[in-house]
Amino acid sequence: MRNTLTSALVLGALASAAAPLHAAERPAVLPDTMAQRLLACASCHAKKDVNDAYFPRISGKPAGYLYNQLINFREGRRQYPLMTYMVDHLSDAYLLEIADHFAAEHLPPPPAQATPAAPAVLARGRQLALQGDPALKVPACIACHGEKLTGVTPAIPGLAGLPRDYLNAQFGAWRNKTRRAHAPDCMAVITERLSLEDVNAVSAWLGTQQVAPEARPAAAIARPLPMQCGSAPD
Numbered sequence: 001m002r003n004t005l006t007s008a009l010v011l012g013a014l015a016s017a018a019a020p021l022h023a024a025e026r027p028a029v030l031p032d033t034m035a036q037r038l039l040a041c042a043s044c045h046a047k048k049d050v051n052d053a054y055f056p057r058i059s060g061k062p063a064g065y066l067y068n069q070l071i072n073f074r075e076g077r078r079q080y081p082l083m084t085y086m087v088d089h090l091s092d093a094y095l096l097e098i099a100d101h102f103a104a105e106h107l108p109p110p111p112a113q114a115t116p117a118a119p120a121v122l123a124r125g126r127q128l129a130l131q132g133d134p135a136l137k138v139p140a141c142i143a144c145h146g147e148k149l150t151g152v153t154p155a156i157p158g159l160a161g162l163p164r165d166y167l168n169a170q171f172g173a174w175r176n177k178t179r180r181a182h183a184p185d186c187m188a189v190i191t192e193r194l195s196l197e198d199v200n201a202v203s204a205w206l207g208t209q210q211v212a213p214e215a216r217p218a219a220a221i222a223r224p225l226p227m228q229c230g231s232a233p234d
Helices: 002-018 039-045 063-075 080-089 090-104 119-130 164-175 186-193 196-207
Strands: none
Touching: 039 080, 039 090, 063 080, 063 090, 063 164, 119 196
16 A cells, blocks of 8 residues: 555656646746847946946947957956956857947937036036147047047947046056057057046046937048047048
8 A cells, every 4th residue: 555655646746747837837938139148238338227437338339339349358458357258258240249239229318417526627628528639639539539429430439428437447547558449549649648637627528418319429520530540440
Protein backbone atom coordinates (compact mmCIF):
# COMPACT_ATOMS: atom_id res chain seq x y z
CA MET A 1 0.00 0.00 0.00
CA ARG A 2 2.78 2.42 0.94
CA ASN A 3 4.65 1.66 -2.30
CA THR A 4 1.49 2.21 -4.32
CA LEU A 5 0.85 5.59 -2.61
CA THR A 6 4.45 6.67 -3.13
CA SER A 7 4.30 5.76 -6.79
CA ALA A 8 1.08 7.70 -7.20
CA LEU A 9 2.57 10.80 -5.59
CA VAL A 10 5.66 10.63 -7.80
CA LEU A 11 3.59 10.19 -10.94
CA GLY A 12 1.35 13.09 -9.87
CA ALA A 13 4.35 15.34 -9.34
CA LEU A 14 5.80 14.43 -12.71
CA ALA A 15 2.47 15.08 -14.38
CA SER A 16 2.25 18.48 -12.71
CA ALA A 17 5.77 19.37 -13.82
CA ALA A 18 4.99 18.38 -17.39
CA ALA A 19 1.68 20.26 -17.51
CA PRO A 20 1.73 23.54 -19.47
CA LEU A 21 1.86 26.73 -17.38
CA HIS A 22 -1.15 28.98 -17.26
CA ALA A 23 -0.70 32.27 -19.11
CA ALA A 24 -0.22 34.18 -15.84
CA GLU A 25 2.59 31.83 -14.82
CA ARG A 26 4.56 31.95 -18.07
CA PRO A 27 7.64 34.17 -18.23
CA ALA A 28 7.16 37.27 -20.36
CA VAL A 29 8.55 37.10 -23.89
CA LEU A 30 10.37 40.38 -24.46
CA PRO A 31 10.39 41.94 -27.92
CA ASP A 32 13.73 41.80 -29.67
CA THR A 33 13.94 45.51 -30.48
CA MET A 34 16.71 48.07 -30.14
CA ALA A 35 14.61 49.93 -27.56
CA GLN A 36 14.40 46.79 -25.43
CA ARG A 37 18.09 45.96 -25.85
CA LEU A 38 19.14 49.49 -24.91
CA LEU A 39 17.05 49.94 -21.76
CA ALA A 40 20.25 50.03 -19.72
CA CYS A 41 21.47 52.98 -21.79
CA ALA A 42 18.12 54.74 -21.74
CA SER A 43 17.79 54.44 -17.98
CA CYS A 44 20.64 56.94 -17.61
CA HIS A 45 20.80 58.85 -20.89
CA ALA A 46 17.22 59.15 -22.15
CA LYS A 47 15.14 60.17 -19.15
CA LYS A 48 12.19 62.27 -20.26
CA ASP A 49 12.02 64.52 -17.21
CA VAL A 50 15.65 64.62 -16.09
CA ASN A 51 18.80 66.21 -17.48
CA ASP A 52 21.50 64.70 -15.30
CA ALA A 53 24.85 66.45 -14.95
CA TYR A 54 26.63 63.09 -14.84
CA PHE A 55 24.59 61.22 -17.46
CA PRO A 56 23.65 63.71 -20.20
CA ARG A 57 20.87 63.11 -22.67
CA ILE A 58 21.96 61.48 -25.90
CA SER A 59 18.58 61.35 -27.61
CA GLY A 60 18.52 63.52 -30.72
CA LYS A 61 22.29 63.97 -30.87
CA PRO A 62 23.79 63.49 -34.37
CA ALA A 63 24.39 59.81 -35.07
CA GLY A 64 27.98 60.37 -36.17
CA TYR A 65 28.79 62.12 -32.91
CA LEU A 66 27.25 59.33 -30.81
CA TYR A 67 29.08 56.71 -32.84
CA ASN A 68 32.40 58.52 -32.39
CA GLN A 69 31.90 58.68 -28.62
CA LEU A 70 31.08 54.98 -28.37
CA ILE A 71 34.24 54.23 -30.33
CA ASN A 72 36.22 56.61 -28.11
CA PHE A 73 35.04 54.83 -24.97
CA ARG A 74 35.86 51.46 -26.46
CA GLU A 75 39.33 52.54 -27.59
CA GLY A 76 40.24 54.50 -24.45
CA ARG A 77 40.06 58.07 -25.73
CA ARG A 78 37.35 58.68 -23.15
CA GLN A 79 37.61 57.33 -19.62
CA TYR A 80 34.59 55.93 -17.80
CA PRO A 81 34.85 52.28 -16.70
CA LEU A 82 31.14 51.48 -16.93
CA MET A 83 30.89 52.76 -20.49
CA THR A 84 34.06 50.94 -21.50
CA TYR A 85 32.69 47.72 -20.01
CA MET A 86 29.40 48.07 -21.90
CA VAL A 87 30.91 48.71 -25.34
CA ASP A 88 34.20 46.82 -25.15
CA HIS A 89 32.86 43.70 -26.89
CA LEU A 90 30.57 45.41 -29.42
CA SER A 91 31.35 45.68 -33.12
CA ASP A 92 31.56 48.92 -35.09
CA ALA A 93 28.37 47.97 -36.95
CA TYR A 94 26.41 47.43 -33.75
CA LEU A 95 27.70 50.67 -32.22
CA LEU A 96 26.43 52.46 -35.32
CA GLU A 97 23.00 50.85 -34.82
CA ILE A 98 22.97 52.14 -31.25
CA ALA A 99 23.94 55.62 -32.42
CA ASP A 100 21.23 55.65 -35.10
CA HIS A 101 18.62 54.54 -32.56
CA PHE A 102 19.24 57.36 -30.13
CA ALA A 103 19.76 59.96 -32.87
CA ALA A 104 16.23 59.24 -34.09
CA GLU A 105 14.70 59.95 -30.65
CA HIS A 106 13.62 63.47 -29.75
CA LEU A 107 12.58 63.94 -26.13
CA PRO A 108 10.96 67.15 -24.87
CA PRO A 109 13.74 69.62 -24.02
CA PRO A 110 14.65 70.08 -20.35
CA PRO A 111 14.08 73.46 -18.70
CA ALA A 112 16.91 75.96 -18.70
CA GLN A 113 19.02 75.99 -15.54
CA ALA A 114 18.93 78.76 -13.00
CA THR A 115 22.39 80.13 -12.28
CA PRO A 116 24.01 82.13 -9.49
CA ALA A 117 26.54 83.54 -11.98
CA ALA A 118 26.93 87.31 -12.01
CA PRO A 119 25.73 89.25 -15.08
CA ALA A 120 29.32 90.01 -16.09
CA VAL A 121 30.14 86.31 -16.05
CA LEU A 122 27.14 85.48 -18.21
CA ALA A 123 28.04 88.30 -20.59
CA ARG A 124 31.52 86.83 -21.01
CA GLY A 125 30.04 83.39 -21.59
CA ARG A 126 27.66 84.77 -24.21
CA GLN A 127 30.56 86.51 -25.96
CA LEU A 128 32.59 83.30 -26.14
CA ALA A 129 29.60 81.31 -27.38
CA LEU A 130 28.43 83.75 -30.04
CA GLN A 131 31.56 85.71 -30.98
CA GLY A 132 34.58 83.87 -29.63
CA ASP A 133 37.74 85.70 -28.60
CA PRO A 134 40.17 86.54 -31.42
CA ALA A 135 42.87 87.56 -28.94
CA LEU A 136 42.87 84.04 -27.53
CA LYS A 137 42.39 82.49 -30.98
CA VAL A 138 39.19 80.89 -29.70
CA PRO A 139 36.37 80.67 -32.27
CA ALA A 140 32.73 81.16 -31.33
CA CYS A 141 30.91 78.01 -30.24
CA ILE A 142 28.29 78.66 -32.93
CA ALA A 143 30.98 78.51 -35.62
CA CYS A 144 31.10 74.72 -35.19
CA HIS A 145 28.11 73.70 -33.07
CA GLY A 146 25.51 75.50 -35.17
CA GLU A 147 23.83 78.90 -35.06
CA LYS A 148 21.32 77.64 -32.49
CA LEU A 149 23.91 75.49 -30.71
CA THR A 150 21.87 72.37 -31.44
CA GLY A 151 24.68 70.57 -33.27
CA VAL A 152 25.30 69.77 -36.91
CA THR A 153 24.91 66.45 -38.69
CA PRO A 154 26.59 64.11 -39.01
CA ALA A 155 29.08 64.45 -36.14
CA ILE A 156 29.00 67.79 -34.25
CA PRO A 157 27.04 67.72 -30.96
CA GLY A 158 24.66 70.34 -29.64
CA LEU A 159 25.59 72.35 -26.56
CA ALA A 160 22.37 74.12 -25.65
CA GLY A 161 20.44 72.29 -22.96
CA LEU A 162 23.45 70.52 -21.45
CA PRO A 163 23.90 71.05 -17.70
CA ARG A 164 26.59 73.51 -16.63
CA ASP A 165 28.28 70.91 -14.41
CA TYR A 166 28.51 68.42 -17.27
CA LEU A 167 30.06 71.03 -19.56
CA ASN A 168 32.56 72.01 -16.87
CA ALA A 169 33.43 68.34 -16.35
CA GLN A 170 34.12 67.86 -20.06
CA PHE A 171 36.36 70.92 -20.24
CA GLY A 172 38.19 69.51 -17.23
CA ALA A 173 38.54 66.11 -18.90
CA TRP A 174 40.12 67.70 -21.98
CA ARG A 175 42.38 69.82 -19.80
CA ASN A 176 43.49 66.74 -17.83
CA LYS A 177 43.78 64.67 -21.05
CA THR A 178 41.31 62.04 -19.83
CA ARG A 179 39.06 62.89 -22.77
CA ARG A 180 40.46 62.91 -26.29
CA ALA A 181 39.11 62.81 -29.81
CA HIS A 182 40.42 62.00 -33.27
CA ALA A 183 43.43 64.15 -34.08
CA PRO A 184 43.59 67.03 -34.57
CA ASP A 185 41.64 67.38 -31.33
CA CYS A 186 40.19 70.88 -31.69
CA MET A 187 38.43 70.93 -28.32
CA ALA A 188 41.65 70.05 -26.52
CA VAL A 189 43.31 73.04 -28.20
CA ILE A 190 40.43 75.38 -27.30
CA THR A 191 40.45 74.19 -23.70
CA GLU A 192 44.16 74.97 -23.35
CA ARG A 193 43.49 78.54 -24.52
CA LEU A 194 40.66 79.24 -22.09
CA SER A 195 41.16 80.24 -18.48
CA LEU A 196 39.18 78.49 -15.76
CA GLU A 197 37.12 81.68 -15.44
CA ASP A 198 36.27 81.55 -19.15
CA VAL A 199 35.31 77.88 -18.89
CA ASN A 200 32.98 78.71 -16.00
CA ALA A 201 31.51 81.65 -17.92
CA VAL A 202 30.69 79.80 -21.12
CA SER A 203 29.38 76.74 -19.23
CA ALA A 204 27.15 78.93 -17.06
CA TRP A 205 25.74 80.79 -20.06
CA LEU A 206 25.12 77.62 -22.08
CA GLY A 207 23.34 76.04 -19.13
CA THR A 208 20.80 78.89 -19.09
CA GLN A 209 19.80 78.45 -22.72
CA GLN A 210 16.35 76.99 -23.34
CA VAL A 211 16.06 74.59 -26.24
CA ALA A 212 12.95 74.87 -28.43
CA PRO A 213 10.80 71.71 -28.62
CA GLU A 214 11.23 71.55 -32.40
CA ALA A 215 15.03 72.02 -32.27
CA ARG A 216 17.09 69.59 -34.32
CA PRO A 217 20.76 69.44 -35.37
CA ALA A 218 21.48 71.63 -38.38
CA ALA A 219 21.90 69.84 -41.69
CA ALA A 220 25.07 71.74 -42.62
CA ILE A 221 27.41 74.51 -41.52
CA ALA A 222 29.80 76.86 -43.27
CA ARG A 223 33.04 75.19 -44.26
CA PRO A 224 35.91 75.16 -43.65
CA LEU A 225 35.52 75.12 -39.88
CA PRO A 226 37.57 77.76 -38.02
CA MET A 227 39.87 75.02 -36.72
CA GLN A 228 40.84 71.63 -38.04
CA CYS A 229 38.86 68.99 -36.16
CA GLY A 230 39.45 65.27 -36.57
CA SER A 231 35.94 64.35 -35.43
CA ALA A 232 34.31 66.55 -38.09
CA PRO A 233 36.83 66.91 -40.91
CA ASP A 234 36.26 69.30 -43.79
